[in-house]
Amino acid sequence: MDDLLQEFLTETNESLDVADVELVKFEQDPNNAEILNNIFRLVHTIKGTCGFIGLSRLAAVAHAAETLMGKFRDGRPVTADAVTLVLSTIDRIKWMLSAIEENNGQEPEGNDQDLISLLEEMAATELPPPEPEPVPEPPKVEAAPQTLERDLLPGEIPLDELERLFRETEVELPARGKDKAKEAAPAASAAASSETTASASSSKGDSAKGDSSKSDAPKAEPPAEPKAATASVPAPVTTSGAIAKADGRTPATQGGAQRPSGTPSGVPANAEEGTHASALSAQTIRVSVGVLEQLMTMVSELVLTRNQLMEIARRQGDSEYKVSLQRLSNVTGELQDAVMRARMQPIGNAWQKLPRIVRDLGQELGKQIELEQIGADTELDRQVLDQIKDPLTHMVRNSADHGLETPEERRAAGKPERGTIRLSAYHEGGHVIVEIADDGRGLNVGRIKQKIVERGLATEAEVSKMPDVQAFRYIFQAGFSTAEKVTSVSGRGVGMDVVRTNIEAIGGTIEVHSKLGQGSAFVIKIPLTLAIVPALIVRAADERFALPQSAVVELVRVQPGTDHAVNWFNNVPVLCLRDKLLPIVALGTLLGLAPEQDAHQADQWTDALIVVLRVGAETFGVVVDAVSHTEEIVVKPMSSTLRQVPMVSGCTILGDGRVIMIVDPAGLAQGAAARGAEAAEMDLNTAEATHRAAAAEERTSLLLFRAGSREPKAVPLGLVTRIEELEVSSIERVKGYPVIQYRGALIPVLYANEEVGRAKSGTQPMLVFSAEGRVMGLLVDEIVDIVETPLDMQLSPSGMPEVLGAAVISGQATEILDVGFYINVAFGERFEQLTRVSTRPKLLLVDDSAFHRDLLAPVLKGNGYDVTTCSSAQEALERLGDDEEFDAIISDLELPDMDGFALAAAVRDDPRNRDLPIIAVSASRDRDTIERGRAAGFTDYVARYDRAGLIEALKEFAGRQGAAA
Amino acid sequence: MSEHVPALTGAPVGTYQQYVTVRIASQLFGLPIQMVHEVFAPDAITRVPLAPPAIAGVLNLRGRIVTMLNMRCLLGLPAAEGKGMAVGIEHDGEAFGLMIDDVGEVLGLDTAKREANPANLDARWSAVAAGVHRLSGELMLILNVELVLRGAGTVKAITASSY
Structure with a gap:
């Protein structure tokens, strides 16, 4: 590909990006003739240059677009449809450009008749311009138009126009000098800054024309010279006169519009062209990125070498190199700065595509969106710029889609229908701060917090204490989207995490501020450079x-x-x-x-x-x-x-x-x-299941004692009423069972196991258990300690009925003994005799932990209840369904598969069980859980080790049930 | 294996290939000479935290950052005792150093005489070897640099996922 074509591609791409932005502006402000002119000129430049290089397909499309743009200049009302069409034309041109680049300078096969005919149709169907066409004055220089033997291809430039262009190009510089000399400086600058003001156009017209037509044309008169220039173009361009009219301008229009086609470099070579950058462009040159990168690498090496030299100098102390080294160091620093600056680009380059995106989004979503850009000239390293381009685009999309409400919603909220997205950038101490703010609905903290809990990222308690800013941070989590519906634009929950990753990858940070109903702002802080x-x-x-x-x-x-x-x-x-x-x-x-x-x-x-x-x-x-x-x-x-x-x-x-x-x-x-x-995970693993973790977190007080073997044994302290030193001589026997007199009553006593020493005289430690009036003593060898520890018990396969299981307590394996077993042994038979089975209230005990079941069941039995145990909610429901009648259900809240709440709800669903008391037993005691339990249908709530409370509750509810029955 | 050793299939009969021979543990290996940029004594290797085990670290070789691959680790051999040598290779514009025990002579060998990897070769070895040459008295395994680098990469993928 030759250099000319390469340059053309680069420049055209740049121009098109500008055209995108300009068109969007134009749609919003159709009466701004300056914008219109800019676009027209851009399209025209493309067309002209294409013709020059021989890209006929491209030229044809550009030409058709230019025709339509010409219509707008005629004063044709600008509709969104038309702008969309022109935008899609620009997209087509971009596509072709990239194809040309790929194909090494060849245009892709095919034609664009579909698009062209649409464009032509739109241009043709339009009503004639409202104002009568001015009488064309005979062109002065172009009076004798040269003609070609054949019809011009669309977009081709007629020879006479070319000739005129050459003439004009030749004399531009002198003209400028002359202009400056003649006119006061302000006028010149006015001409440079704007071509649309009357004064500027007149002076400009003067100067522009002064050379080509020797100032013959009267100043502000619209002689419609362009007519001649464009008349020979065969396509539906019949508008040149109107162009001039619409602009209220003289041949300057023609010059303004067409001169660029004669200067293929595309960089307006003179201030008279009126583009803002033109004054600067004379002082800038185009340098390839590769050269810059190479410079940067070399400077980096230089910095390294400097550092090495400094290190050597540090070691050698005083040396004669010191002064020169200091100078080298300074110069290196300055060089580094300068090269860095050369790599800097205004952040506006990353924003360039945004107006178009916002516009398209607005149309798609039926929203009116204004994109404000502040500080687009803030500069940062191009490497950084490349990195933030996509995140920025994504966030602007997000703001447009989620942030801003529909016009109706905005009206209802008392806001202007048109929503605003404000992009701003500024420097702050070695960093660039980029802010994307919208005045939309803001982030809903409640929903985000709800989502956080739903996704298990934090507990409800944590969330309730969480400051808003911290909660907002969760929106950067992968898969986190609070959008109720997924749109084509966003809401899939992908993206924000990528945004954060991208920004953090370059050492930046991102924060969210938001007020519900007032809008939200994303603040990105990025380093100026990465090198x-x-x-x-x-x-x-x-x-x-x-x-x-x-x-x-x-x-x-x-x-x-x-x-x-x-x-x-x-x-x-x-x-x-x-x-x-x-x-x-x-x-x-x-x-x-x-x-x-x-x-x-x-x-x-x-x-x-x-x-x-x-x-x-x-x-x-x-x-x-x-x-x-x-x-x-x-x-x-x-x-x-x-x-x-x-x-x-x-x-x-x-x-x-x-x-x-x-x-x-x-x-x-x-x-x-x-x-x-x-x-945290490790903790969970050892705790095996969540309820275990809860139990583990809740520390249990255990009484440690020795009975037989050296290893300590333990019972929950809550089950022990007293610890006594028993005079062994006071042990009596009733029906062969050992009993003692204790506080005026006879209570049975048992040895904890066969190995426990049977003291013949003196005292022996005794634990006193009591279960609602029934008191028993358990003789052991030695009381060791009372410890408070998370209880994580493994069920023991020992086969010994009195052993519930083992746990590691204070670093020692400890057997947990089953108090219920002893109570059973001591009282079981007697209760059987005392109460007839049929009259005993029946309880259904649901707990997945065998430990807790075994702990509670004997206590309940000891209190005269007939207990059926279940290990899961499912089993409990089956039992209930078996037409067995229960007087009450006691259920753990934390159950596998189906928790206590669900069980209670399921039980309540059955009309027969509407009045069945259900008592919840759980380790957690917070108000929320209790409330939830009540809502689910629990009659009462008892803490896990509160046996007295449980018995009380049973008396109250199961008793009442019995009375009612 | 055939897709791993494309050089085998396309090589015309009777062409010579020069190999830089290197020794890792007691085994002789050959590296195609055009792959070898230089031979140097590795010094001051900086460990890269959390890097794959086969990557010994990086070092500064005349201003360039060279990624050092521990060939013994890659081949599942015990760590070397001495400092050893390194063969500098260039791949996709990046500099790598293969840490080996010793560098030998350059041998010109008939590519037609190259034999495929023995089927029972250790998987870690066959993953980087592109065939065997029978020399007088010993066998020389051809190291495929692409495969060596890929090998270090796969190790990375595993460690990264387990991390």
Whole structure:
């Protein structure tokens, strides 16, 4: 592909991007002739240049579009349809351009008759321009138009026009000088800035025409010279006169419109063309990105070498090179700055496509959207720019789709129908802040929080305390969408997480602010550049690492006797820094370079260096072995095999030639969070099931004692009424059973097992259990301790009926004994005799934990109830369905498959069971659970180990039931 | 295996290929000479945290960052005792160093005499080998650089997912 074509493609693409923006503006403000002119000129330039290079297909399309644009200039009302058509034409042109680029300069096969005919149709069906066509004055210079032997192809430029163009181009520079000399400076600048004002156009007309037609034409008279110029173009261009009329302008129009076709460079070479950039363009040159990149690499190398030299100088102390080295250092710094600046591009480049997107979205969604752009000239590194282009587009789409309401909704909310999306950008200390704000409905905190709970990302209790800003952060989670319906635009829950990832990948952060009903704002903070960053060099696990300075908040030294200290929560270290608690991680351990157990030695961080980092709103501490110095490091990319390595964003070469890793603070934050989650997961695993976890969290008081073997045994302290030292001589026997007199009554006593020593004299420790008036004593060898511990019991297959299971308590395997068993043994038979089975109230006990079942059932039996046990809600429902009649149900709330709430609801569904008392037993005691229980149909609620409460409840409800029956 | 060793099928009979021979543990390997950029003694390798085990780290070789691959690890051999040598190779514009025990001579061998990998070769070995040459007294395995790099990459994929 030749250079000319290459240049044409680059420029045309740029022009088209501008055309997109201009068209959208035009649609909103159809009376702005300046915008219209800009677009017309752009399309015309494309057409003209195409003809020049011989791209006939492209030229034909551009020509048809230009015709329609010409109509608009005639004053034809601009409809959304028409703009859509022109926009789609521009899309077609873009497609062709890319095809040309791919095909090495060849136009793609086929034609665009469909589009062209649409364009022509629209242009043709239009009413004639409202104003009468002015009488064409005979053209002065172009009076003798040269004609071709054949018909011109669409878009081809007639020879006479070409000739005129050449003439004009030739003399433009002198004209400018003359103009400037003749006119006052303000006039010249006016001409440069605007061609539409009357004064400007007149002076311009004067100057433009002054050379081509020797100023013969009267100033403001519309002689419709263009007629001659365009008349020979065969297509439906019959509008030139009207063009002039619509613009209220003289041949300048013609010049303005057509001159660019004669200057294929496309860069307006003179200020008279009136585009804003023109004055600047003379001072700029086009440099390929490759050259810039190469420059940047070389400067980076230079910076590295400088750093190495500085390092050597530091070591040598006083040396004669010092002064020159200082100069070299300064110059290098300046060079670095300059090259960086060369790489800078206005952020507006990333916004260029947005007006078009917003417009299309607005049409699709039936919303009126205004896109405000503030600070489009804010500059940042093109590498960064490329990275944020897509996230920005996505967020603007999101704002348009979710953020803004429909016109009806807006009216109802008392807002103007037209919604606004405001894009703004500005510099703030080495960073660029980009804000995407809309005045739409805002984020619904309630819904987001609800969603957070639904997705199990946090508990209800956590969510209720969560500040809004923190809740908003969850919208960046993958798959998190609160949109009620998925539209073609957004709402699929993909995207925002990608946005965050992209932004964090370049060391940026994103935050959301929102007020329900007033709109929301996304604030993105991104670094100016990625190539050279100031970094803190630290040492950990015998390696050095670079921590980007932008993330470093402060350095803290933890020492005994200072205000700061490392505290441990269940093996998780936290730093008490002033009034805050920060999670801390050891850098070496997190990076997998230091052994894991180091981190678990609670005493190792009594003297530690902690770098406090902030990523987004996350603040955490990183424990390092040493802090070295700060340095401007040149970021070198990792090889492709290493790019996916977490927590490392690149590497750099230090002054001594060693390569060190650049730690990615965002990755560190994630890694640290993952470790926390891992720890939580481990807890869950040991607890086996959620109810177990709840039970484990709730600490149980256990009485530890020895009975027989050396290993301690335990019973829940709640079941023990007293601990006595029994005078063994007081043991009597009734019907062969040992009994004692205890507080004026005879109570049975049992030895805990066969191995328990039978003291012949003196005293022996005795536990007294009581179950509603029934009291018994249990003789043991020795009382060991009372401990409060999370109870995580494994059922024991020991086969011994008195043993419920075993648990590790205070580091020792401990058997948990079954109080119910002993009560049964001591009282069972006697109760059987005392109460007739048929009259005993029947209870259904539902608990998936055998431990709890075995704990409760004997107590209940001891109180004169007939107990049927079930391990699941399903089983309970089956039992109920078996026409068995129960006087009450006692159910655990946490059950597998179907929880207690669902069970209660299912029970209540059966009309026969409407009045059946259901008593909930659960470890959790919070108000919410109790409320939920009541709503589900529970009659009463009793805490798990509150046996007295349970018996009371049973008396009240099961008794009442019995009385009613 | 055939798709792994395209060079085998297309090679005309009787052409010579020069190999740089290297030794890893006691085994002789051959690297096509056009792949080898340089031979250097690796020094000051910086470990890359959380990187695949086969990647020993990175080092600075005259201003370039070179990713060092631990061939012994890749082949499932015990770690070397000495410092060893490294063969610098270039792939897709990136510099890699294969850490080996020692570098030998350059051999010109008839490609037609190359034999396929023995079927019972260790999977880790056959994953990087592109055939065998029978030399006088010993066998030389041809190392396919593409496969070696891919091997380091696959290891990465596994570690990354388990992370």
